[in-house]
Amino acid sequence: MHSTETLRSHGTACPATSADGGCTDDQIAGDGYTCRFEQGARPESLILNMGPQHPSTHGVLRVLLELDGEYIVRAEPVLGYLHRMHEKMAxxxxxxxFMPNMGRVDYLHALAWNWAYVGAVEKLAGIEIPERAEYLRVITCELNRISSHLLWWGAYLLDLGAFTPIMYAFDDREMLLDLLQLMTGSRLTYSSFRFGGVYTDAGPAFVQGVRQFIPHLRSRLPMYTALVTENIILRRRIEEVGVIPQDMVTRYGASGPVARGSGIAYDVRRAEPYSVYDRFDYEIPVRHEECSMARYMVRMAEIEQSLRIIEQAIESLPEGEHMHPKAPKPSFKLPAGESYFAVEGARGKIGVWIASDGGKTPYRVKLRAPGFSNLALFAECARGTLLADAVAILGSLDMVIPEIDR
Amino acid sequence: MTPETASVTPDVLLAPLDPAYLAEENPARTGLRWSAFLSADVLPRAAALLLEAGWHLEDICGLDVREGLAAVYHFDRMTSPGRLAIRVLMDRAAPVLPSIADIHQGAEWHERETADFYGIVFTGNPNPAPLLLPEGMQGHPLLKDDAARAPLAALLAVPGREDTVLRKAEGFTLLDPAEDAKPAKPAKAKAAATEEGADNA
Structure with missing residues (x-):
């Protein structure tokens, strides 16, 4: 094992040479990660560098793999290609x-990150939120969860070689983006939650649009099932692949559909109730197969449950303010103290910890990304599987790298 | 995890480790249910006891304060939720902690990230390479200047916190209200750094 000091001082130069079994003359020397990874390999193994440009790693994840034929002996994700140091900016x-940053951590479920941050600030500063704003937060956050799951669905099938489904997913997602644009002013990197409410009130166009969208998507879901979920090729690719036992979920702190696909009914909306979620009737979908298909089924079922929540919330949307009259001005000072606020994002438990000394800016902000812990278990989960399964497993974890790298 | 350990509260669970400080918190105020201060050497034992009782590691947060470098480990339970914050204080000159990555495997990345940001060395981490920052980068971006450091008590022991102290070792003064609980100097130093941006807010 290398000492931390050695690793941190040698830069990106390759420490290994042909003499000690590392990079040989006919190979391009890799960086420190490749060279250290190669040193642990068996002589007959093949070392494969997958990403960060590989299409199934979505542009920014790199995985080092040691292969015995087509089987994965060892895997090591290499992170940091999309690191932006959000915690320093905070x-x-x-x-x-800092609010605009919250639209850019996980760009697929930006409103959940909006919520985690405003929630931590509101808890620390004792800011009240009007009831109407709570409902609008629930509605937009759940719409955003559906758009995240739809994009995951399309992209996952694209990873597995099925091109068509993403066209259907984007067709429906487009309607969601139109609706969210009315409420947030943007189509992807939303930062529309405010301390003490939400930026825009819902007008008739939004309410009407949501009412029309619910039956529309419900009518499409059976087609999704018929077209894809019951497809034998898909099932052979992902059933019993990427098995994550419950103890692995605990040892890595995984959450979201990854935990619920392994039979753990853990959802922050129930476990650590926030906002008005306790007023709605909905289920937490759980599967017990522990494989990629289980996680797939959990996400598909969650789309239906989110629709249920939205339907109840839009029908019981209370009248009133969308911003609390006593909401603080943007220049307000956080009081001293700490607060931890967790929400259920599309990928699992998002946590924001703020420690403040009463200064103008927070003293410390920690962003707990669910994808970070979910991807951490990949190396253990992928051991002994086929190289092609690595793609199926990575996709089933629904990783959004900007959230992992932060 | 056995049914007996699943409902054991951390004050009972961690009692054999003799925590210097342990409090029951009001989750509505802080998002925590319990908080504790442990010494670095018992950290792996605490991690093992917690895993056995079904707790998972949420994150590890470094913290640069006047008393030294600190690390805050957040744990939670899926069966009966309630957040536990374990805090460990280190000497700034030798910020070393034992790794818990052999117990909670998810800790490996959290530790490497904390090493990147604060320069804390986690002995026994199976792969102590930089995780998010480039190899060979000098410096640790979340360390603070001397003038900007606040005392721990200014962050964690503020009035109105509504916590109940269950254990407090003799001589434990970290959370005693500092004389300058709201230090004017750090606030000013930070304000200067953000003046330009803050004015546009």
Whole structure:
């Protein structure tokens, strides 16, 4: 094992040479990660560098693999290609200035990150939220969860070689983006939650649009099932592949559909109730097969449950303010203290911890990304599977790298 | 995890490790249910006891304060939720902690990230390479200047916290209210750094 000091001082130069069994003359020397990874390999193994440009790693994840034929002996994800140091930015910006960052951590479920941050600030500062704003948060956050799951669905099948489904998914997702644009002003990197409410009130166009969208998507879901879920090729690719036993979920702190696909009925909306979620009647979908298909089924069922929540919330949307009259000005100062606020994102438990000394900007902000813990278990989960399964497993974890790298 | 350990609260669970401080919190105020201060050497034993009782590691947060470097480990349970914050304080000159990655495997990445940001060395981490920052990068971006460091008590022991102290070792003064609980100097130093941006808010 290398000492931390050695690893941190040698830069990106390859420490291995042909003399000690590392990179040989006919190979291009890799960076420190490749060279250290190669040193642990058996002589007959093939080392494969997958990503960060591989299409199934979605542009920014790199995985080092040691292969015995087509079987994975060892895997090591290499992170950091999309690291932006959000936690440092949080320390030099006021809470209001930091809000746009929350649209860019997990761009597929940006409103969940909006919520985690405003929730932590509101808890620390004792800011109240009007009831109407709570409902609007629930509705937009659940719409955003569906758009995230739809994009995952299309992209996962694209990873597995099925091109057509993403066209259907994007067709429906487009309607969601139109609706969310009315409420947030943007189509992807939303930052529309405010301390004490939400930026825009829902007008008739939004309410009407949501009412029409619910039956529309419900009518499409059976087609999704017939077209894809029951497809024998898909099932052979992902059933019993990427098995994650419950103890692995605990040892890695995994959450979201990854935990629920392994039979753990853990959902922050129930476990650590926030906002008005306790007023709605919905289920937490759980599967017990522990494989990629189980996680697939959980996400598909969650689309239906989110529709149920949205339907109840839009029908019982209370009248009133969308911003609390006493909501603080953007220049407000956080009081001293700490607060941890967790929400259920499309990928699992999002946590924001703020520690403040009463200064103009937070003293420390920690962003707990669900994808970080979910991807951490990949190396153990992929051991002994086929190379082609690595793609099926990575996709089933629904990783969004900007969230993992932060 | 056995049914007996699933409902054991951390004050009972961690009692054999003699925590210097242990409090029951009001989750509505802080999002925590319990908080504790442990010494670095018992951290692996605490991690093992917690895993056995069904707790998972949520994250590891470094923290640079006047008293030294600190690490906050957040644990939670899926069966009966309630967050536990375990805090460990280190000497700034030798910020070393034992790794718990052999117990909670998910800790490996959290530790490497904390090493990147704060320069804390986790002895026994199976792969102590930089995780998010480039190899060979000098410096640790979340360390603070001397003038900007706040005392721990200014962050974690503020009035109105509504916690109930269950254990407090003799001589444990970390959370005693500091004389300058709201230090004017750090606030000013930070304000200067963000003046330009803050004015546009």
């Amino acid at each position: 320390e030099v910006k006021t809470p209001a200035q």
